Amino acid sequence: MSGSDWLSHLVQMIAITGRPEIRCTYGAPWRVTWPQSGAHEIPYHVVLKGRAIIEDPKTETARELIEGDIVLLPHGSAHVLHDGSGHTPGPTQERQDPAGLTFSENDGQGEHLDMLCGRFLIGPPHDRLIHNYLPTNLVVRTMKGHHETGSGSASNHLASFVGLMREEFTSDKLGGYAILNALSSALFTLVLRAASESEEAPAGLLALVGNPRLAPAISAMFADPARPWNLPELADLCSMSRATFMRHFQDKLGFSAVELLTDIRMSLAANELKKPGVTTEAVAEFVGYRSVSAFGRVFAEWTGMRPGRWRRLARESRSD
Numbered sequence: 557m558s559g560s561d562w563l564s565h566l567v568q569m570i571a572i573t574g575r576p577e578i579r580c581t582y583g584a585p586w587r588v589t590w591p592q593s594g595a596h597e598i599p600y601h602v603v604l605k606g607r608a609i610i611e612d613p614k615t616e617t618a619r620e621l622i623e624g625d626i627v628l629l630p631h632g633s634a635h636v637l638h639d640g641s642g643h644t645p646g647p648t649q650e651r652q653d654p655a656g657l658t659f660s661e662n663d664g665q666g667e668h669l670d671m672l673c674g675r676f677l678i679g680p681p682h683d684r685l686i687h688n689y690l691p692t693n694l695v696v697r698t699m700k701g702h703h704e705t706g707s708g709s710a711s712n713h714l715a716s717f718v719g720l721m722r723e724e725f726t727s728d729k730l731g732g733y734a735i736l737n738a739l740s741s742a743l744f745t746l747v748l749r750a751a752s753e754s755e756e757a758p759a760g761l762l763a764l765v766g767n768p769r770l771a772p773a774i775s776a777m778f779a780d781p782a783r784p785w786n787l788p789e790l791a792d793l794c795s796m797s798r799a800t801f802m803r804h805f806q807d808k809l810g811f812s813a814v815e816l817l818t819d820i821r822m823s824l825a826a827n828e829l830k831k832p833g834v835t836t837e838a839v840a841e842f843v844g845y846r847s848v849s850a851f852g853r854v855f856a857e858w859t860g861m862r863p864g865r866w867r868r869l870a871r872e873s874r875s876d
Contacts, residue, residue, distance in 0.1 A: 563752070565778040566761075567745050569823050570682035574600070574740030576674040576733075578658045584666025585643035593632030596683050598676040600628045600743065601637065604722045606669035609640040612693065624699035624718055626747055628676075630690035639667065657733060672721065676744050681859050682823050688811060689761035689819075696750045714750050717743065760809060769794055770804060773813060781820045782844035787813065822858040825851070829863055830870040836863045 580588065593599050601610070603625045610627060611618045612635055620640070621627060629635060638645070648662045678686060698715035721739055724732045752762040761774075772793040777785060790813055791801035805813050821843040828839040840851035856862050861869075 562775050562778040563745060563748055566685070567748075569820070569827065570685060571679035571827070572676050572682075572741070572744055574674060574676045574737070574742075574744055576657060576672055576736045576740050578660055578673040580660045580669065580671045580673060582639070582648070582660075582662045582669045582671075583664030584639035584669075585641045585645045586648070586662055586664055586669065587636065587638040587645045588660075589636050590634060592634045593629070593675065595632070596678045596680055597632055598628055598630050598678065598686065598744075599632060599635075600626065600674055600676060600747075602626050602672040602718060602721065602743075604670040604672060604718065606667060606671075607640075608637050608669055608671065610693075611636045611638070615692070619693075619695060621695070622697070622699065624697065624715055626696045626698065626714065626718070626743070628694040628744070628747055629692070630686050630694060631692045633692055635693075637671075639664075639669065641666065653733075657736075670722075674740055676740075681826055684858070685819055685823055689809070689816070690748075691760055691762075694747065694751055694762075696747050698750075714746050717746055767804075767808060769796070770801075770808065773801070773805070774816070777813070777817050777820055781817060781824060782842060784844060785813075785817060818854065818858070821845075822855060825855060825863070826859065826866065829867045832871075836867075839863065 580586075590599060601608075601621070603621045603623055605623055607623065608621045609618055610621055612633060614633060646662055646664060648660050650658055650660050652658050696714060698712075698718055717739070721736065721743075724735050724739070748762065773790040776783075776790070776793055787798050787802065791798045794801055796804070802812065809816065825839050825843045828834055828842055829836070836852070837848050840846075840848045843851070845851035845854075852863055855866070859866055
């Protein structure tokens with residue numbers, strides 16, 4: 557892994573996994589309501605065929621999704637998906653296959669939709685990184701116009717990826733659900749990469765990393781978080797003055813560089829504290845703290861508990 561590969565560092569740190577849950581095959585009119593998800597869950601939807609409208613009741617915003625679109629909801633927000641006709645939908649029927657995937661269908665005769673719905677699971681307490689640094693809704697369009705096709709683009713890779721998921725869904729081959737689980741886990745990383753490379757990168761971490769002037773600092777913090785970084789050093793990496801760097805960073809991210817570095821360090825510390833035989837002193841040093849008491853104080857502010865209690869709970873969870 558190269559030092560500049562911030563996304564691999566992030567995904568490894570937060571230990572994210574994915575699983576497909578429901579395949580929706582509807583004819584219009586149809587409507588599905590999704591409640592607020594748990595703190596460590598990120599719902600996702602992949603439009604395999606057809607189109608859908610996704611609405612956020614909280615922000616009163618709506619967006620059309622078309623074939624190949626992938627939507628992630630990093631904050632687990634409640635949302636509604638529907639066909640956009642405004643007509644009253646009929647009942648749906650659900651059945652479950654032996655592998656555990658639910659199939660939801662209706663008798664609608666209108667425009668056909670085929671959609672995969674699932675969720676990503678984040679190991680606690682890493683949901684803080686997701687909630688603070690990713691947007692509420694993240695939509696990536698994989699089907700580009702002919703003039704935009706490029707074999708190396710992230711969206712092009714995603715289009716092939718969605719095609720592979722569709723093939724696994726429609727075949728009865730052995731191991732199909734296991735393959736879908738593996739593809740689902742990789743989907744998170746592919747969507748974030750595509751979003752960060754897009755011309756309209758969303759706010760937060762993805763927009764910041766897509767900014768060529770600020771990217772060196774964030775890559776450095778992810779690659780070597782234990783280093784005693786200071787603002788002049790980070791600003792020098794970006795060829796900026798300290799004041800300019802601080803202003804650009806805060807404007808793009810909504811958080812300071814020091815806050816991001818602390819979040820990275822505490823996420824790593826939470827992982828290290830789970831390892832048998834690793835002392836709190838060793839963990840403090842591993843994430844760049846010379847003082848164990850200073851580390852303990854910051855960790856308690858970040859997680860709501862002291863390192864020793866976090867370690868005990870993690871040990872009890874493993875034994876359960």
